[in-house]
Amino acid sequence: MNVKSEGQNRATLRKRLRVESAFKSLMAISAFLVLLSLVLILAIILWKSLPALKLSMITRNPGSGYYLGREGGILNAILGSLQVVFGATLLALLIALPAVVFLNSYLRRKSWLAETIRFSLDVLWGIPSIVYGAFGFLVMITFHLRASLLAGLITVAMVELPILSRALDETIKLVPAELSEATYSLGASRWQTATRVVLRQAFPGLVTAVLMAMGRGLGDAAAVLFTAGYTDKITTSLLQPVATLPLAIFFQLNSPFPEVQQRAYASAAILTILVLLISLASRSLSRRLSRHKIR
Amino acid sequence: MTVSRFDRRDHGPRLLTAPFAFFPVALTAVIFLSLLNKAWPLLSLKSLSSLLLSSIWLPSRGHFGLLPFVMGTLWVTITAFLLAVPVSILTSLYISEYAPARLKRIFQPVLDLLAGLPSVIYGMWGVLVLVPVVGKYLAPVFGHQSSGYSILAASMVLALMILPTIISVSVEVLNSVPLALKEAALSLGATRFEVIRYVVMKKSFPGILAACVLGLSRAFGETIAVLMVVGNVPVIPRSLFSPAYPLPALLANNYGEMMSIPGYESALNLAALLLLIIVVGFSIMARWYLVRISRRSG
Numbered sequence: 175m176n177v178k179s180e181g182q183n184r185a186t187l188r189k190r191l192r193v194e195s196a197f198k199s200l201m202a203i204s205a206f207l208v209l210l211s212l213v214l215i216l217a218i219i220l221w222k223s224l225p226a227l228k229l230s231m232i233t234r235n236p237g238s239g240y241y242l243g244r245e246g247g248i249l250n251a252i253l254g255s256l257q258v259v260f261g262a263t264l265l266a267l268l269i270a271l272p273a274v275v276f277l278n279s280y281l282r283r284k285s286w287l288a289e290t291i292r293f294s295l296d297v298l299w300g301i302p303s304i305v306y307g308a309f310g311f312l313v314m315i316t317f318h319l320r321a322s323l324l325a326g327l328i329t330v331a332m333v334e335l336p337i338l339s340r341a342l343d344e345t346i347k348l349v350p351a352e353l354s355e356a357t358y359s360l361g362a363s364r365w366q367t368a369t370r371v372v373l374r375q376a377f378p379g380l381v382t383a384v385l386m387a388m389g390r391g392l393g394d395a396a397a398v399l400f401t402a403g404y405t406d407k408i409t410t411s412l413l414q415p416v417a418t419l420p421l422a423i424f425f426q427l428n429s430p431f432p433e434v435q436q437r438a439y440a441s442a443a444i445l446t447i448l449v450l451l452i453s454l455a456s457r458s459l460s461r462r463l464s465r466h467k468i469r
Numbered sequence: 470m471t472v473s474r475f476d477r478r479d480h481g482p483r484l485l486t487a488p489f490a491f492f493p494v495a496l497t498a499v500i501f502l503s504l505l506n507k508a509w510p511l512l513s514l515k516s517l518s519s520l521l522l523s524s525i526w527l528p529s530r531g532h533f534g535l536l537p538f539v540m541g542t543l544w545v546t547i548t549a550f551l552l553a554v555p556v557s558i559l560t561s562l563y564i565s566e567y568a569p570a571r572l573k574r575i576f577q578p579v580l581d582l583l584a585g586l587p588s589v590i591y592g593m594w595g596v597l598v599l600v601p602v603v604g605k606y607l608a609p610v611f612g613h614q615s616s617g618y619s620i621l622a623a624s625m626v627l628a629l630m631i632l633p634t635i636i637s638v639s640v641e642v643l644n645s646v647p648l649a650l651k652e653a654a655l656s657l658g659a660t661r662f663e664v665i666r667y668v669v670m671k672k673s674f675p676g677i678l679a680a681c682v683l684g685l686s687r688a689f690g691e692t693i694a695v696l697m698v699v700g701n702v703p704v705i706p707r708s709l710f711s712p713a714y715p716l717p718a719l720l721a722n723n724y725g726e727m728m729s730i731p732g733y734e735s736a737l738n739l740a741a742l743l744l745l746i747i748v749v750g751f752s753i754m755a756r757w758y759l760v761r762i763s764r765r766s767g
Contacts, residue, residue: 194662201563204556205576208636211629212583215594222597269489276486280479293756294494300752301500301745302690304717308724308741309500312507332496339493365482386585393587396692396717400725420589424693427593442590449585457578 216446223443226436232444236406241426243433248441250408251422255448257323257409258402258418259391262330263338263384269331270339271373278346279368292343299336304396306332311400323409323416326402333397334387341386345379346372353468378463385456389449395420419445504742511735520739526703533736537703539743541713544620544706545695546688549627553688554681557632561639561677566665577637584633592697595626600698603710613710618700621709626694631684638683642676643669675758682755689748692717716744 234247273291281288310329319325349372357367373380395418403415404425419441426438511520511533523534564576603625604617646669654664670677700712701722724737 190660190663194660197662197665198563198567201559201567204559205563205568207556208560208583208632209576209579211632212579214598215583215586215590215629218594218597219590269492272486272489273492274490276483276490280483280486281490291490291494294497296752296756297497297749298493300686300690300748302692302717302748304690304692304720305500305504305741305745308720308738309503311724312503312738335496336493363476363478363482365479389585393585393589395587395589396721399721420587420693423589423593424697427596427697438593442593445587446590449587450582453578453581453585 219439219442219446222436222439226433226440227443228440231437231440235408240406241429241431241434243431248417248419248422248437248444250406251417251419251441252444252448253408254323254402254405254417255392255419255445258326258330258398258416259388261323261327262334262391263388265327265331266334266338266387267384270335270342274339274342274346275368275373277343278372279364295336295339295343298332299340302396303333303394304399307397307400310397314401320413321401321403321415322413323402324412326398326416326418327412329397329401330391330394333394334391337390338383338387341383342376342380345376345383348379349375375467378460378467381463382456382460385452385459389452389456392452393420393445393449395424419448501742501745504738504745507738508735508742511732511739514732520736524705528730528733528736531732533732533739535736535740535743537705538714538716538719538740540705541620541699542689542715542717542744542747544709544713545623545627545699545715546685548620548624548709549631549688550681550685552624552628553631553635553684556628557635557639557681557684558677560632561636561643562665562669564636565640565643566661566669576640580633580637583629584637588630588691588694589697591626591630592694595622595694595698599625608710611710613708615710616700616712618698618712619710620699620706620713623695623699623713623715624709626698627688627691630691630694631688634687635680635684638680639673639677642673642680645676646672678758679755682751686748686751686755689751690717690744692721696721716740720744 228247230245231247232252233249234245235250236248237244237246240246277288277291281291306329310325310332313319313328314321314325353371353375354367357371358364362370398418398421402418402421404417404421405415406417409416423438423441423445426434426441429435429438515533520533520535521539522536523532524536525532525534526537564573568576599622600617600619602617603619603622604615607621608615608617608619650668650672651664654668655661659667695715696718699715699718701714701718702712703714703719704711706713719740720737723733724741
């Protein structure tokens with residue numbers, strides 16, 4: 175046996191503790207850096223946006239000469255973004271919900287079909303939104319559509335579909351199997367079990383998933399870049415082009431006029447606040463809704 | 470006694486929901502095939518390798534060398550990855566192993582928020598903060614001339630964007646390490662860092678690797694934020710301080726108005742296809758690796 179002297183042991187222990195504290199402080203520093211970067215991002219954007227952040231930004235459309243620095247706001251882009259996002263999320267949900275029910279109620283968990291579908295969702299999840307944008311543009315040309323609310327909405331729905339489906343799939347997997355077994359033993363069909371027990375149980379997760387997908391859709395610029403177009407008016411039909419907030423920021427930022435650039439910062443602040451609201455809503459809603467879950 | 474798998478009442482709903490479940494599979498195939506179809510005219514004229522290895526990009530003269538864009542994508546993404554991974558692993562270890570409970574509660578919303586911020590916001594922040602920092606301070610220190618619109622600025626923005634993804638997945642993985650394992654190591658006299666190094670990291674390595682690949686695949690396709698700070702010059706980058714022109718930026722800048730020049734449309738669709746194949750290739754590799762790991766340990 176290898177017996178070390180007391181002194182040697184002390185020395186190695188001291189060394190080990192030094193390594194411990196060195197790495198601990200390294201970890202603390204990087205965690206602090208992450209926190210700091212968020213604070214910096216938010217602070218700088220809010221600070222820069224203050225001079226241009228007026229009520230008219232959210233109550234008015236761009237007037238004539240808006241892009242030269244004259245009067246107006248970005249109501250068109252705010253409403254347009256909401257139109258695109260609500261439409262897209264609804265469309266994605268209409269596909270994701272039945273797909274996930276089929277996946278979880280009518281297929282065995284490890285069957286090759288279920289694996290294939292989940293794998294394709296993973297692949298779709300990984301496809302960059304700019305590729306969806308390009309694909310959406312190709313579809314548009316094929317069907318002789320112009321850049322419009324409809325085209326933008328469909329493209330954003332494609333971006334949201336895998337996010338939504340995977341999140342729903344995960345929440346449904348978490349529903350305890352005993353619950354469905356209990357309803358099966360009472361003679362319920364799989365459909366009844368899925369719609370009246372499993373989905374109800376997974377409802378809080380569904381709400382979070384929907385809000386998460388909305389947040390992603392709201393900020394996605396690459397998908398709407400070629401498909402949604404841009405307009406200074408408020409869009410009233412599916413076939414008209416539509417303005418979106420990320421693109422409004424992008425275009426205003428590229429302007430040579432400092433006044434317009436400042437409005438880009440203000441628009442960015444508005445977009446950030448919208449995303450923040452969605453994230454807060456999802457937290458509080460999921461907490462409130464979870465109270466009625468059977469555990 | 471055999472029990473039939475389905476109730477008779479289930480036939481209708483099953484047939485009704487099935488098409489929706491097959492939709493993702495079909496969509497994947499359609500996206501791939503339609504891009505391939507559009508890229509085909511160029512691929513039938515020139516070989517893929519000649520397009521990929523040529524660095525001359527002059528659409529008006531019919532030169533469609535994609536090498537600068539592929540290299541730009543690789544430079545930006547890999548640098549961002551190298552910047553983000555150490556910070557995120559250290560941070561997630563801090564959150565899961567050391568941080569007091571109150572700090573832990575702060576981190577989750579912060580990470581969610583960072584992950585949810587739109588890419589335009591990151592891009593704008595990069596233009597406001599990182600581009601001047603790189604151009605005025607960092608580049609001169611390393612003896613380079615740079616406008617600041619560079620690979621370094623782009624990869625810093627990108628690293629910030631993928632941090633929250635990697636951290637939140639890693640923290641989840643780290644939290645799933647059984648407490649008993651850690652306690653056993655502690656009871657043998659290991660310091661907390663030794664527990665992390667020999668027990669926690671060993672146990673959670675595959676999961677953390679998956680988290681990193683997730684971040685990487687997100688980084689490959691990020692468009693707007695990178696486009697705003699990377700300079701968009703179609704040359705093969707020489708250093709971190711030179712500008713670049715990644716594939717997503719190429720698409721974003723040119724895809725909408727590509728109709729007039731012959732072959733241009735094909736070339737851009739080929740670029741989109743390349744991007745798709747790179748990203749999908751990574752996710753397949755990660756999946757294959759994870760399956761292998763889980764089989765070995767399970």
